[in-house]
Amino acid sequence: MMDDKSRYIVGIDLGTTNCAVSYIDTKVDTEQPKVDLLRIPQVTDTSVVEGKVILPSFLYMASEKEFPEKSLALPWAEDVDSIIGEFARKRGAEVPLRLVSSAKSWLCNPNVDKTSPVLPWNGPEEIRKISPLEASAQFLAHIRMAWDYAMSEGGRDLSLERQNIFITVPASFDTLARDLTVRAAAKAGLSAITLLEEPQAAFYAWINRKDEEWRRQVKVGDVILVCDIGGGTTDFSIIEVEDEAGELVLKRVAVGEHILLGGDNMDLTLAYSMRSRFMEKNIKLDTHQMLGLVYSCREAKERMLNEPDCKQLPIVILGRGRSVIGGSVQTSLKRSEVDNIIIEGFFPKCDIMEAPQEMRASGFRELGLQYAADTAITKYLARFLRLHANKREGTGEEQGFIWPTKVLFNGGVTKASAIRDRIMQVLNEWLINAGATPAQVLYGNDPDLAVAVGAAYYGFAKTGKGIRIRAGAGRSYYIGIESSMPAVPGMPAPLKALCVVPFGMEEGSDFPLPGHEFGLIVGEQAAFRFFSSIARKEDSVGSVIEEWEESELEELPSLETALPAEGIEPGTLVPVRLHSYLTETGTLELWCEASDRTNRWKLEFNVREGISV
Numbered sequence: 194m195m196d197d198k199s200r201y202i203v204g205i206d207l208g209t210t211n212c213a214v215s216y217i218d219t220k221v222d223t224e225q226p227k228v229d230l231l232r233i234p235q236v237t238d239t240s241v242v243e244g245k246v247i248l249p250s251f252l253y254m255a256s257e258k259e260f261p262e263k264s265l266a267l268p269w270a271e272d273v274d275s276i277i278g279e280f281a282r283k284r285g286a287e288v289p290l291r292l293v294s295s296a297k298s299w300l301c302n303p304n305v306d307k308t309s310p311v312l313p314w315n316g317p318e319e320i321r322k323i324s325p326l327e328a329s330a331q332f333l334a335h336i337r338m339a340w341d342y343a344m345s346e347g348g349r350d351l352s353l354e355r356q357n358i359f360i361t362v363p364a365s366f367d368t369l370a371r372d373l374t375v376r377a378a379a380k381a382g383l384s385a386i387t388l389l390e391e392p393q394a395a396f397y398a399w400i401n402r403k404d405e406e407w408r409r410q411v412k413v414g415d416v417i418l419v420c421d422i423g424g425g426t427t428d429f430s431i432i433e434v435e436d437e438a439g440e441l442v443l444k445r446v447a448v449g450e451h452i453l454l455g456g457d458n459m460d461l462t463l464a465y466s467m468r469s470r471f472m473e474k475n476i477k478l479d480t481h482q483m484l485g486l487v488y489s490c491r492e493a494k495e496r497m498l499n500e501p502d503c504k505q506l507p508i509v510i511l512g513r514g515r516s517v518i519g520g521s522v523q524t525s526l527k528r529s530e531v532d533n534i535i536i537e538g539f540f541p542k543c544d545i546m547e548a549p550q551e552m553r554a555s556g557f558r559e560l561g562l563q564y565a566a567d568t569a570i571t572k573y574l575a576r577f578l579r580l581h582a583n584k585r586e587g588t589g590e591e592q593g594f595i596w597p598t599k600v601l602f603n604g605g606v607t608k609a610s611a612i613r614d615r616i617m618q619v620l621n622e623w624l625i626n627a628g629a630t631p632a633q634v635l636y637g638n639d640p641d642l643a644v645a646v647g648a649a650y651y652g653f654a655k656t657g658k659g660i661r662i663r664a665g666a667g668r669s670y671y672i673g674i675e676s677s678m679p680a681v682p683g684m685p686a687p688l689k690a691l692c693v694v695p696f697g698m699e700e701g702s703d704f705p706l707p708g709h710e711f712g713l714i715v716g717e718q719a720a721f722r723f724f725s726s727i728a729r730k731e732d733s734v735g736s737v738i739e740e741w742e743e744s745e746l747e748e749l750p751s752l753e754t755a756l757p758a759e760g761i762e763p764g765t766l767v768p769v770r771l772h773s774y775l776t777e778t779g780t781l782e783l784w785c786e787a788s789d790r791t792n793r794w795k796l797e798f799n800v801r802e803g804i805s806v
Contacts, residue, residue, distance in 0.1 A: 204648025210424030235278030289484030716763030
C-alpha cells in the first residue's frame with residue numbers, strides 16, 4: 194500500500210547482473226514526473242569509492258589478509274569483509290571461487306534450499322558461504338545504506354525504509370521466489386515494499402520517456418510484445434492497446450513461462466568453446482580457471498557486442514599447472530565466433546511451429562542452476578506466441594499464433610543491435626508468412642536502466658496521475674466452503690464455491706467479501722480447496738455457487754497447511770471475514786480476519802500458475 198506521507202517513490206531493479214535505483218520527488222507537483230537515478234557509492238578499486246548509477250550484482254567474499262586494512266571501506270562502514278559492486282566483479286574474475294553471482298537466479302532454483310549457505314557454489318570449505326536469500330538481502334542493504342547516505346540528510350523521514358518502494362521481479366517468478374524477494378527486502382530493513390513485473394516496468398519506462406508522444410506511436414488494436422532478455426532469465430509479455438470511452442487503454446494479457454536462459458548461458462557457452470582451444474594445446478583447465486574463463490568471456494562478449502568496430506579481444510586466465518609458462522594462459526575471441534555462437538546458437542532462424550527441445554534428464558545431475566535445456570530463445574518465443582493465440586480475437590487466433598504489431602526490447606542482452614535485428618528478422622518472417630504486417634520496434638529505452646525507471650513511474654501512476662497498464666485475471670477463482678449441515682454416514686458434507694477473484698479483476702485490486710462470515714480451522718492441518726472457471730464470467734466477488742456443472746469449475750491443487758494458533762486452542766473453528774487482494778504479480782492474497790479483530794491469517798495462491806503457498 195502507498196504511504197501518502199512518504200516524499201519519494203523509489204524503483205529498485207534487483208537484477209541478476211546489475212542493480213539500479215530510480216526515484217521521483219512527490220513534492221514536485223507535475224503530471225509528467227521527473228525520474229532521477231541514484232548514484233550508488235561502491236568500491237571500484239582498493240581505497241577507491243565512486244558513485245555509479247549501476248551496481249553490479251556481484252558479491253566477493255574477501256579473505257582476512259587479502260586487502261590492506263580499511264581499503265574496502267565505504268562511507269557508512271569502515272570494516273568490510275565482503276565487496277559488492279564494480280570491484281567485486283573485477284576481483285571475482287581473478288579469484289572466481291570467492292565470487293557470488295546470479296543470486297537472483299538461485300532464488301528460483303527448486304533443487305536447493307534458498308535459505309542455506311550454498312554460495313559461492315562449489316567454493317572450497319574454507320570460504321565463508323551465504324544463502325541466495327542473504328546475498329539478495331546484502332545487495333538491498335547496500336542500496337538502503339547508499340540511499341540513506343546520499344538522500345536522507347540525517348533525517349529519518351527521508352530514509353529509504355520510509356519511502357514508497359517498488360522492487361521488480363521477472364514476470365515468470367513463481368510465488369516462492371517472489372516471497373523470498375520480499376523476505377530479502379525485510380532482512381535489509383525494507384519491510385514495506387511492492388513487487389512489479391520487469392516487462393511491465395520496462396513499458397512504463399518507455400511511456401515516461403515518450404511523454405504524450407507514446408499515444409501517437411501506438412494505436413487501438415496494437416499488440417505489443419515486450420521481449421526482456423537479461424543476465425539470468427528470458428521473459429515475454431503481451432500488452433494490448435484498447436479503446437475505452439475514446440481513451441487509449443493498456444492491458445497486459447499474457448505472461449510467458451519462467452525461462453532460466455540469458456546472458457549467463459551465453460557466457461558459459463563461449464567459455465566452453467574457448468576451453469577447447471586450450472585442450473588442443475594439452476592445457477587442462479581446473480574449476481578455478483574455468484570460472485575465470487567464464488568471467489573473461491563475459492567481459493569480452495559485452496564489449497564486442499556493444500562496439501561494432503571491435504573485431505578481436507584477448508582472453509587471459511591465470512595459470513595453475515606445470516604446463517603453463519609465465520603464470521597465465523591466453524587465447525583470443527573473434528567477432529565471427531561471437532556472431533556464430535551467440536546469434537546462431539541462441540537466436541536461430543526457425544519456424545513458428547517449432548518448439549524448444551526437451552532433453553532427456555540424467556538420473557544424476559548437479560544441484561546447480563537448472564538452465565533451460567534448449568538455448569534457442571527464438572523457439573521459446575514461437576511457443577509463447579502460439580500458446581497465447583486465444584488471448585486475442587480475430588486473425589491472430591485463426592493463424593495459430595498471436596500477431597505482435599510492436600516490439601519493446603529490454604534487458605542487457607538486447608543492447609546489442611545484432612541480437613535485436615535477428616529477433617525482428619525471425620518474428621517478421623513468421624508474420625509475413627502468415628499474411629500479417631511486419632512488427633515495428635519501439636525505441637527509446639535504456640535496457641540497463643529502464644526497469645528501475647519504470648518501477649518508479651509505476652508508483653507515480655498508482656497516485657492516479659500517470660498511465661496504468663491493466664492486468665486482469667483471465668479466469669474466475671473460487672475457494673471451497675464446506676456446508677454446515679448434519680453429518681450423513683458415508684457422505685462428505687456438500688461443498689460450495691465462493692468467488693474470490695472474478696473474471697477480469699485487475700491486478701493490484703483488493704476487495705472485502707461483503708456480508709459473509711466463515712469458520713476457519715487454525716492450529717491443525719487442514720486442506721484448502723481452490724477452483725477456477727473460464728465459463729463463469731459473470732460471477733462477482735462474494736458470489737456463492739452451490740451447484741455447478743463439472744465443465745464449469747476446474748479444481749486446482751489444494752493447499753494443506755496448519756495456520757498458526759497463538760493463544761487459541763488447536764483445532765478451534767474461528768469466525769472470520771475474508772478480504773481478497775490480487776497483487777501486481779498475480780498472487781491472490783486471501784486475508785482471513787477474526788470477527789473480533791484479534792487475529793489475521795493469510796493464504797496465497799498464484800492465479801497464473803495454480804500454485805498454492
